[in-house]
Amino acid sequence: MRPLLLRGGRVIDPAAGIDGRYDVLANDGKIAAVAPGGTLAGPEDADIIDCAGLWILPGLIDAHVHLRDPGFPEKETILSGLRAAAAGGFTAVAAMANTNPVNDAPEIARHMLALAAAAGGARLIPVSAVTRGLAGRELVDFAAMAAAGARLFSDDGMPIDDAALLREAFSRAAGVGFAISLHEEDRALTGQGCCHAGAVAIRLGVAGIPTAAEAARIRRDLAIAADSGAPAHIAHISTAAGLKLVRAAKARGANVTCEAAPHHFTLDDAAFARHGPNAKMAPPLRAAEDLAAIRAGLADGAIDLIATDHAPHDSASKRMARFGPLFPGDREAAPLAPGDAAALAGAANGVVGLETALGLALELVHNRLIDASRMAALMAANPARLLRLERQGTLIPGALADVSVIDPDAAWTVAPEKFLSKSRNTPFGGRRLKGAAAITIVNGRIVYRAHRDK
Ligand SMILES: [Zn+2]
Incomplete structure (x- = not known):
C-alpha cells in the first residue's frame, strides 16, 4: 500500500486540540505525521490528495447500527452496510446484536468480523448481547464476548x-471494562403506541407512546448503574425529561454517557404525520420541546455522541403497500380509519441513517448550533472513547489511519433509491443537505470516494 498525503485541508481533531490548515501523512496503516499546511513532503511514492476546501477529521465512528447480518439479507448485509457506512463518512460502526442468530456467543462475533474483513468498507465492531437470545433471562459470557472482539454490550x-x-x-461489565448501552423503554407504557403521545397521535387516531416510557426507565437504570463501577450508556435519547435525568446524574459524577440520533435532533412528531412508517421508530419522534432539548444537549455537552441507530427494513416489514398511500410525505396524513390505526403498530420500527447522518450533523454546524470541532467530538472522539478505541477518534501520529475527508459545502438532495444500503426507509428523501463525505480512508486505504456533480 502506498503512503497517502492529504495536503492542505482543515484538520479538525478535538482530541489533539487541533483545528487549522495541516497536511496529514498516512503510511503503513497509521498516521505518520501531521504538520502545518504545505510543509509536509512525504515519501516519493506517496499518493498526494489536494484537500484544499475540505475538512479532514478522524474517521467518524457510529456506536449504534443494525446491519441485520446474520439473518435478514433482504434488509441489509455486513457488505452493504459497511459500504453504506463508508459512503456516509464512517470508518467504523458498532453493530448491534439483534441478528439471527443473536450475537450472544463468540463464534457469532468472529463470523461477523470475518465478513467485515472481506467487505472492504468501514470497520465493524461487534456489540455483544447482554442476555442470551435477547430474552432477558440469562447473561452472556462477558469475558468471552470481549475476547472475541465485542467492545460494548x-x-x-x-x-x-x-x-x-x-x-x-453491570457488575460483569465492570469486570471487562466496557459499557452497557441501554434501550430505555418500559413496554407496558409503550403498549400499541405508534408515535409520541401528543397532538399528532390524537389527530391521527393512533395510540401514543408517553414520555414516561423512556424517562421512567432511565431513572431506574441510572439508579441501578450508580454503584456498579461499570459505565452506563443511554442509547438514542429522545425526551427532555430523560435528558434532564442524565444531566442530573452527570452532575453527581455518575459514569454515564448518552447518544442522540439524527432523526431525534432534526425532526419532531409532525414528521410522523407526513411519513408514517418511514418516520416510525423506537423511541419515537417526540414533541417540539423535546427536539429543542436534544439540540441543546448536543451543543452544551450533555449529549456525548451522535449515533445513527441505522435500522434498515424492507418495505414489506414497514407495510408500505397498505400505509404508503395514507402518508403522502409532503403533507400530513388524514385521520386514520380505526382498522388502519390499530394495524400501524405492526409496521416495523426504525429508519436508515448511515448515508444521511453527516449531512444532518453538518446542518447543525451550518446553522451555528455547534461548531465543527464539537461535531468531530460527537462523531469521532467521543464514540472512540465509549468503545475504548484508543488509536481511533484522533489523528495524532501513531493512530490508525482512519480518516474522514468531508466536503462541507457540497450541496445534494437525499435520494433513497441511490443509497448503498439495501433499505430505503427514511423520512429524509428529497431533503436538501449541504456537506457530505468526500473521501473515506480506513487503515490507510481509500474505501470511498465521492463522484458528485457540482
Ligand atoms: Zn434501541
Missing part, C-alpha cells in the same frame, strides 16, 4: 426488564 431493540439481572450485568 447491549440488548438494543429490547429493554432489559429484570432490574436484578441488569444489576448483575
Whole structure:
C-alpha cells in the first residue's frame, strides 16, 4: 500500500486540540505525521490528495447500527452496510446484536468480523448481547464476548426488564471494562403506541407512546448503574425529561454517557404525520420541546455522541403497500380509519441513517448550533472513547489511519433509491443537505470516494 498525503485541508481533531490548515501523512496503516499546511513532503511514492476546501477529521465512528447480518439479507448485509457506512463518512460502526442468530456467543462475533474483513468498507465492531437470545433471562459470557472482539454490550431493540439481572450485568461489565448501552423503554407504557403521545397521535387516531416510557426507565437504570463501577450508556435519547435525568446524574459524577440520533435532533412528531412508517421508530419522534432539548444537549455537552441507530427494513416489514398511500410525505396524513390505526403498530420500527447522518450533523454546524470541532467530538472522539478505541477518534501520529475527508459545502438532495444500503426507509428523501463525505480512508486505504456533480 502506498503512503497517502492529504495536503492542505482543515484538520479538525478535538482530541489533539487541533483545528487549522495541516497536511496529514498516512503510511503503513497509521498516521505518520501531521504538520502545518504545505510543509509536509512525504515519501516519493506517496499518493498526494489536494484537500484544499475540505475538512479532514478522524474517521467518524457510529456506536449504534443494525446491519441485520446474520439473518435478514433482504434488509441489509455486513457488505452493504459497511459500504453504506463508508459512503456516509464512517470508518467504523458498532453493530448491534439483534441478528439471527443473536450475537450472544463468540463464534457469532468472529463470523461477523470475518465478513467485515472481506467487505472492504468501514470497520465493524461487534456489540455483544447482554442476555442470551435477547430474552432477558440469562447473561452472556462477558469475558468471552470481549475476547472475541465485542467492545460494548447491549440488548438494543429490547429493554432489559429484570432490574436484578441488569444489576448483575453491570457488575460483569465492570469486570471487562466496557459499557452497557441501554434501550430505555418500559413496554407496558409503550403498549400499541405508534408515535409520541401528543397532538399528532390524537389527530391521527393512533395510540401514543408517553414520555414516561423512556424517562421512567432511565431513572431506574441510572439508579441501578450508580454503584456498579461499570459505565452506563443511554442509547438514542429522545425526551427532555430523560435528558434532564442524565444531566442530573452527570452532575453527581455518575459514569454515564448518552447518544442522540439524527432523526431525534432534526425532526419532531409532525414528521410522523407526513411519513408514517418511514418516520416510525423506537423511541419515537417526540414533541417540539423535546427536539429543542436534544439540540441543546448536543451543543452544551450533555449529549456525548451522535449515533445513527441505522435500522434498515424492507418495505414489506414497514407495510408500505397498505400505509404508503395514507402518508403522502409532503403533507400530513388524514385521520386514520380505526382498522388502519390499530394495524400501524405492526409496521416495523426504525429508519436508515448511515448515508444521511453527516449531512444532518453538518446542518447543525451550518446553522451555528455547534461548531465543527464539537461535531468531530460527537462523531469521532467521543464514540472512540465509549468503545475504548484508543488509536481511533484522533489523528495524532501513531493512530490508525482512519480518516474522514468531508466536503462541507457540497450541496445534494437525499435520494433513497441511490443509497448503498439495501433499505430505503427514511423520512429524509428529497431533503436538501449541504456537506457530505468526500473521501473515506480506513487503515490507510481509500474505501470511498465521492463522484458528485457540482
Ligand atoms: Zn434501541
